[in-house]
Amino acid sequence: MLLEELIGIAEKQREVRKQICVRCCMSAGCMSSQSAEVKTALEKAVAERQMGDLIEVRRVGCMGLCGPGPLVSVEPNSLLYEHVTPENAGSIIDALTSAGPIKAERCDPQHPFFTRQTLVVRANGGRIDPERIEDYIEAGGYRALHHVLTEMQPPQAIEAIIKSGLRGRGGAGYPTGLKWATVAKSVGKQKFVVCNGDEGDPGAFMDRSVLESDPHSVIEGMAIAGYAIGADQGFIYVRAEYPLAISRLQVAIRQAKQHGLIGSAIFESTFNFNVDIRIGAGAFVCGEETALMASIEGKRGQPRPRPPFPAESGLWGFPTLINNVETFANIAPIINRGPEWYAGFGTEKSKGTKVFALTGKIQNTGLIEVPMGITIREIVEELGGGAPEGAKLKAVQTGGPSGGCIPAEHFDASIDYESLTQLGSIMGSGGMVVMDDQTNMVEVARFYMQFCMEESCGKCVPCRAGTVQMYHLLAKIAARQATMKDLELLEELCDLVKNTSLCGLGQTAPNPVLSTLRYFRNEYLELLQPAG
């Protein structure tokens, strides 16, 4: 593959494009509400009306607003329809030609849910066919990889990522460029790039959507990382719960290989890079990097102490770079548009954009990508459209079982790594579950503790035994059988488990309890029995 061929593919794509493009979302969310049948109905309608020369029906990835799916959009007319059914899909085609009545429900593409977003990672979502590499190339895909391989030395590529200010999107927020530089410096006759797609936080589906909607962006990001750190093998670890993401990735890897965009001598350089998929088997702890590597090696997903960090001793003891799906998807845009452009979004310490999965008791549920520094209130009230009728919002939960609940009085806080930590939660991978006043916070804490208890791998005692004890104490409080003494014991245990557990799972397991205690202590106290 040469640059000319890449440009040739993109040009040919533009030539064969029809005047009107009807896009039908074929992401897991919409597909569960019959979007495959909708697409067939749309194609049939186009064929029946012999409009095939004018209109094309395209399978696309996630458009973001997953709640009222399936979604269908029409370009260049900027029309958007929601709750489309196979029965009313034909009327969308009719409306494009004659003035036939539209039976499908209109959705306003000018709603703040769409206009308040800044799309970097999700720019191709809802636009390109994720199963056609030509679509990705037409959208400018693999140009960043070409640029890096032909115009940049590895240290320059790392420098660009450092300058962009990108921090790990898996949740911890470690500066990505620094991590790359550390792995680049490590000595080993083999190095690996690992993409963490074990999106285990319940209530989070950003990575699933990126993998389903734009798998090549992740592959391209991994290849650039491979060049920067000197690795020739990459692994993408995906949850078994995401079958569609796995099959789209398999297609994407095969196509990239066929086009010579991964494999040997990419763009006729001396750089070789291969990508393989490893499928998880349903263990939350495998999102922790050392457990994930154990799982890739075919072992039980149990973490080990760090140091040594994977950057020095990772997969099979070789230096390994591990980044999250969303982090890799940010790489190509940063190279294409420059680190300064990327650093122009966000706050001083948290640059760029972040994808969130907005769910729970809120009008508009789905995926949003917003610049860092936006407030929780803006997300919840403007993009999310506020609480459903009659409900009053109480809190937003971020960071899943490792995070906490942020109460409504703090909704003006800015979304960045530091301020969320200050509020007793974490950025996390991007799950944002909105809770209303019907939600009992002690129950929420119990729910998360049950999760951590069942997902604890059992290797270290504080987590294995501590989560069980904390769960029983929470259950006792919820059943109105506990006294003040039990609450004190619970707080003591939180402190112990937080400080003495081996890995992130145990260290953060008390967070949902601590944050609900911090903001909703009354709900606990109301359930306590007088001592005696």
Place this chain on the structure above:
Amino acid sequence: MKVVKPALPSPDKRWKIVDAKMRRFGYQGHALIETLHAVQQSFGYLDEEALRFVVKALHVPPSRVYGVATFYNFFTLKPQGVHTCVVCLGTACYVKGAERVLAAIERAAGIKSGETTPDNQLSLLTVRCIGACAIAPAVVYDGNVSGKQTAEQAVEKLKGYLHNAA
């Protein structure tokens, strides 16, 4: 090192799929999880015969194979019913009432999560999160995700599976 091709447990063609997966990895130990996936996909569950075969073929101790097979939630050592119903218990589903849906299904089917009906028609399972949070609560019937489920809808859907149940 010369790779010794393991003898397949039986002429059942599904073993060839499993063998092909192991061959792709050169019968190395790190193929264990991928191999167990292939077994479960082909046979529906992991039985003792399969585990012993994997032990021999990949030259790994039985403790490690059994350890991995029982560590991960996705693997099951018991045969599943004709139909499966998986209720998502992720946070978004929980907030939107997944527990009520699960309770209604348990009542209607007369089994608890993790069990199979005596007539072998239905296996009821729960999962941590399938990423269908925007259409919570979600239930997966025979591999197909259905969103915004109410207890009534779920029970109605399962009636077809449960024709023999009381």
